[in-house]
Amino acid sequence: MRRLPTAVRSFLPFLVGIPIVYLLQRVFEAQGWDFVALLLVNIGVNVVLAVSLNVVNGFTGQFSLGHAGFMAVGAYTAARITLSYAHIPILGLPLEWSQQLVFATALVAGMITAAGAGFLVGMPSLRLRGDYLAIVTLGFGEIIRSIIENTKALGQATGLSGLPRLTTLTWVGAGVIATLLMARRLAVSTQGRALFAIREDEIAAEAMGVDTTGYKVRAFVISAAYAGLAGGLIVHVLQLATPRSFTFIRSIEVVVYVVLGGLGSITGSVVSATVLTLLLERLRDIQSFRMVGYALLLIILMLARPQGLFGTRELWDLPFFKRRARKAAEATPGVTP
């Protein structure tokens, strides 16, 4: 099979994925499966959060516990934009189209501000060693929350309500695809290799000429941007942006997804985020034991399989896929397997 031109190949996941998710969304709507749809939206958001955190915690081996703070920055930015503009038809477009455009802009703006916050937090903190970074990032998350609670324009403790419900399965699907693509491409790129080197042995990497602080900050910024995306998505399905959604318990939940799945494994993060979100929903029936069950699960899993579900391996590292890749490489002339 001839390989498609690079430009098309880059877009392929979106061109294939989005229509599928859109179809799924329409089916759910027709059947009235709102609960499943909402659950999938939550899973999608958690996957975005987990994979984006994996870039920092997994690829780079740094210890960030402030993910919810970046989520909040992205969420509130997006919320402010949609609150101001979503009901105004822009550029003479019909309202539905205009809303989507505003939403897209809001999400991207959220990502940019979250990235900025990531830069501000990362620059000073990434000079610090492991565990200290954890507490510092947690602290930053709390500081961001304190600021929100004290700012009238952000609704203070009550938050911003009445947000339009713009997040749909399609949007979440697009977000998930974007995040997965980002992570995957980062992992196989030169920059990714630098991050892995930093994870394995920072001093050796520095000795090899890798600008460790620079790369760490970059990873932090990217991770924060996608956390902002998740934040923007979740508040537009909740139709409410409140500081209570972004406590450090939330950050810890995301860290759990990443560690459970396996630090450095994108597949792992996807699987564990999905499984845990579903599990928590299942455990709802056992009500008050829910959180206790979650905690026990954590401890037992860490004791039984500390490297997480996937370790650092990915789905395509499985022998089945490796054989197919090998065969494809053999078939293509001029490429050594």
Add this chain to the structure above:
Amino acid sequence: MTEFLQHLINGLSVGTIYALVALGYTMVYGVLKLINFAHGDVYMVGAFAGYYLAGTVTSEQATLGRASLITLASMLICGAVGYVIERFAYRPLRHRARLTALITAIGVSFLLEYGFQLDAIIKKPIEFPPGPSPRFFPVLLDLGDPFTFLDVTVPKFDVLAIAVAAALMVGLQLIVYRTRFGTAMRAVSFDSNVAGLMGIPVNRIISGTFVLGSMLAAAAGVINAGARHKIDPLFGLIPGLKAFVAAVLGGIGSVPGAMVGGLVLGLAEEFVVGYTASSYRDAIAFTILILVLLLKPQGILGRVTVEKV
């Protein structure tokens, strides 16, 4: 002037609690390089242990003797809790990545917090778990009206608390620097592998450290509950984090450092909240942490350690 002095007293009172909890934190971190997230919850368990013990002992006569007994008993209980946690949750992960141990610590923390929030399973002689509702911690020691001078009130209990904290700190210093156990602890904190080769029973030392740290946390819990009288399963979370900040501020791994760090943090919080923005209380602790780590990472009393390759 009165206000300033009152703030000073308040700050020292708050700082004492942070200092006590920080002592445990700093010891455990010094030996294991682990941020024991569950430490704040052991503090909470200590307070509840004191609550249950005080309940069954029926507090007609609130005497010093009885109060000390309750404190000691709850320290022992928490020592046991600390031992169990270390033995079953942390020891198996000692050779694994730091992040894994931290996750387990978070798991233990959640377990304690949410476990205590369950509805009572055992009803007699005590209601356990206590459930989410806050409880009133009985007055274990009625020392009478506070000292007042210049319209500044100094609760007598706070004076006692500082005295006890100081005594514990001195005791801990003695243990660390004057006993064999302490020397072994310091050896393990330098390099646990080599310490093991030197014949030190590393596992036992680490367990001992945990037990000691948990006992201190329990003492802090009982003292705090004795002053503030309100306990609930979630009240150890934030103090735990702030105690870690205090430990870092004072110099992680240093016992007097934890004391100093705790008091400084308490005072800082008090003055900033009292004179300026009271809505940013928790943010203050973290801001201090960030500043310390950026400007003087070894803390006030810590030593600069060079990381060798």
Add this chain to the structure above:
Amino acid sequence: MRLTRTVALTALALIAASCQQKEAPAAPAAPAPAAPAASDKILLGHVASLTGEQATFGDSTDKGIKLAIAEANAKGGVKGKQIDLKTYDDQGKPEEAALAATRLIVQDKVAVILGEVASSRSLAIAPIAESNKVPEISSASTNPRVTKDGDKTRAYVFRVCFIDPFQGTVMAKFATENLKIKNVAILRDVGNDYSVGLADFFSKKFQELGGKIVSDQSYKAGDQDFKAQLTAIKGKKPEMIYVPGYYTDVALIGRQARELGIKVPLAGGDGWDSAKLYEIAQGALDGSFFSNHYSTENQAPVIQDFVKKYKDAYGSVPDALAALGYDAAKVAIDAIGRAKDLTGPSIRDAIEQTKDFPGVTGVITLDADHNAVKSAVVLGIEKNAQKYVTTVNP
């Protein structure tokens, strides 16, 4: 650079995704309003915070609701069917409240959702109730925004309690007219929308009536030490301190205020109402006042009846939240009885028409904004127990 390309592609992809939307489903299009499962039982849903910081509120509310349902069932249920309750814990998180509400509506097919206590969580449930055409009755959310989306009243959201503008006014008037106080300090819970809202409304009204706010301090729920704020307040010499927070913190604030030698009364709102307040305060709050929904001393038969039944069932005196939960459930059941059928819109219409309903917390009439028009009572604390002082009518 590969990184920039990835980012650029992502941005483009997002825009591409937006173009894929042929129409914007602003809400999942419900083909028909969800009708409760046609079985022999009518299901009511309750979203509550059963774990987390305000677990006691959720627990009290749940008990009140269960009592109301048991009573109704003993009388034969409603429309010939027995009533059942499904309660989900939202752990105090708005996202969980949304999930719980969705599950109740879509999977369990409840007729009415009762909840929540906290305004932020009621706000999370409101849009779901609206889009699925299932009525939501909040027992105790006092923030005006729960029933109003901007300027429009939400069609499917109701509440059986008064709202914060009224409550803030009650205390402001009481302080000015009854206590003749001119200088007040405020100590609010900055992380709690209820506290912030109430503090703001009180402050506004108090100043309108000629009073002065000498100090405005904040704390965070769960704080153990308030002496910094109290010392600052003491320096400004107020005649009263308004603490519109939850009882968990208020009791401690009272104690510490007394320890610092602050002798002036404290005042607050319905967040004070709990037996635990007195257990922890131990007399420190004597001489203080708070506004509430009802008073257990009120000899009206409907109240005494309720108090007795609650005590028999649960062994404790009901707090305002339990009473409000009871009333919310009763209003729901009454409306279901009056509705022409069991579909969401019909029940909604019936709820909207609730007029002069004899609730424990007062005679409930729902106004145009779906809020209950009721009087508030001011309770004082003497000898570490509550004592009825006066009633303030809207």
